[in-house]
Amino acid sequence: MDENGELRDPVAHPEQFKDSPLGRIPIGWDCVTIQTIAADRPHAIVDGPFGSNLKSIHYKEQGVPVIQSGFVTTGKFIANSYVYVDTSLFLAQKRSAVEPGDIVMAKIGAQCGSCAILPSDHPIGVLAGNALKISVDNNKCRTAYLDLLLKYYYDTGKINLIKTETAQPAISLKSLKAMLIPVPSTLEEQDNIVSVMSSLENQINTEERYLGKLIKLKSGLMHDLLTGKVRVPLDEEGE
Incomplete structure (x- = not known):
């Protein structure tokens, strides 16, 4: 977008673009690499504990929640139920801690690369072995912008560039850190992009709810008409 909020056209305005390793991007x-915009602290980009360090036998009914990859495979953070670990195990595996505002990504499986932001009101958790997280430095890049970009890469298949194909597909942590991404240099432009996409998402959600109501209305009306519960009035000539 330009300073007026208009979408840039690289063909109509080539002077507003420059060459980059990713192709033409706006001046x-x-x-940058994802590692470059990660928070300046240890384990800003990290995966869950290795196999034997966190297994089902460690799960408790309360404690620190375990953040599973299945919570983000829809592109939204949805957790219908949790398992937990006790505080001592959490502290032993603290490298894999995930905090509100972090991006959680499915690391392993058919839907690896799908992601969502851990909600701001969510307690600190620990990653399961099938998940990873990215803590972003919001003075360099908005978390919401990176989340949006990663969703775009997932939807378009570009995330496949950082997958490894062994027994099952998995995100390579090394390749994720080194992945080049385009980032608007001003936080304001990043915020504007997120705002535009959020507005469209809200509109889609509104239309989907309305569509759902229409489908229910149609189903009910079909039942009433085809069972004779509701009769269609005839005209005076019985037609």
Whole structure:
């Protein structure tokens, strides 16, 4: 977008674009690795504990929640039920801690690469072995912008570039950190992009709810008409 909020056209306005390792990007945007915009602290990009360090035998009915990859495979954070670990195990595996505002990504399986942001009101958790997280430095890049970009890469198949194919597909942590992404150099432009997409998402959700109501209305009306519960009035000539 330009300073007026209009979408840039690289063909109509080539002077507003520059070459980069990712192709033509707007002047004023940067081409950086995901590692570059990660929070400046240890384990800002990390996966869950290795196999034997966190297994089902460690699960408890209360404690620190375990954040599973299945919570984000829809592109939204949805957790209908949790398992937990006790505080001592959490502290032993603290490298895999995940905090509100972090991006959680499915690491292993057919839907690896799908992601969502851990909600701001969610307690600190620990990653399951099938998940990873990215803590973003929001002074360099908005978490919501990176989340949006990763969702786009997942939907378009570009996330496949950082997958490994062994027994089952998995995200390579090393390749994820080194992955080049385009980032608007101003936080304001990042916020504007997120705002535009959020508005469209809200509109889609509204239309889907309305569509759901229409489908229910149609189903009910079909039942009433085809069982004779509701009669269609005839005209005066019985037609």
